[in-house]
Amino acid sequence: MSTPRRFLFLVSSSRPHGNTEQLARRAATQLPAAVAQEWINLADVPLPVFADLRHATAEAWAPHVEGNARRLLEATLAATDLVMVTPVYWYSLPAAAKLYLDHWSAWLRAPGWDFKPRMKERTLWGISVSSDTDPRFAEPLSQTLRFTADYMQMCWGGFLLGYGNRPGEVLQHAPSLAAADRFFAAAR
Ligand SMILES: Cc1cc2nc3c(=O)[nH]c(=O)nc-3n(C[C@H](O)[C@H](O)[C@H](O)COP(=O)(O)O)c2cc1C
Structure with a gap:
């Protein structure tokens, strides 16, 4: 029997209920009801x-495996699918998401956690929103996530990029919504 899917959505926007979270929540409505979802705002x-x-x-x-770090480490290891919900900040990751990934460097070596072997073959996804309509400017972000998946021998789920600047704008952008509705098709 295959492992039941469990999605962890890690939100790293620095404003509440931002476009990226709204786009991710829209995409998540397409996941089957049997798939567990956990949402954490970094x-x-x-x-x-x-x-x-x-x-x-x-x-x-x-300090890298105690308190909040441990909370995130355990949530990460409990997920079959990790979704980085990251707006585009300066072509790349917001500081909170980057800091989380920097902590992976510690978790990789923390005695007794076996972080890398346990992350192997889990799936990493990215969901983002940018205020620029040219998707090239989000490539440093998508490549960072993709290369991270490769390094960790994780599967790459894909990258969803929506358009929006002011809060809620992404929900007015029909192509972004259509892409969100298709995004998790591979997980169904
Ligand atoms: C610090 C900062 C840097 C940004 N850098 C970019 C950028 O490089 N390219 C871009 O298209 N939009 C950039 N934006 C705009 C955001 O990506 C856009 O407003 C997005 O909708 C924010 O998502 P959120 O509502 O989920 O926070 C930046 C916004 C901030 C606050």
Whole structure:
């Protein structure tokens, strides 16, 4: 029997109920009812400043697997599908999403968690909104996520890019909504 699908949506907009979350919620309506969904806004679970401790002693790792970091680590490992819900900020990831990925560098090495082998073959997806209608300017973001999936030997689900600037604008943009309605077809 295959593992039941469980989607974790990690929202990294720095304003509440932004376009990206609204687009992601629209796409998520297409998931089958049997698929569990967990939604976390990274602003509600702030991570500590990242420190590169790759070459420090094991005890130094503790802050990266405690408190909010542990909450996110456990939610990440509980998901079969991780959806990064990230607006385009300066062609790339908002700081909260980047900080979360930086913490992967610690989780990869945190003793006893087996982060990389456990993430293998899970699926990484990206959902984004930009205020520029030219999709080329979102490529650094989509490539970052795609390369991250490759590095982690995860499956790549795909990248949904909508258009909108003011809050709620994406819901007025018919092509973005049509793309959202198709996005999770592979997960059905
Ligand atoms: C700090 C910052 C940087 C941004 N950089 C870009 C950008 O590089 N390209 C772009 O098209 N839009 C950019 N935008 C616009 C947002 O992508 C756009 O307003 C989007 O709708 C915000 O999504 P949200 O409502 O989910 O927060 C930027 C917005 C902010 C606040």
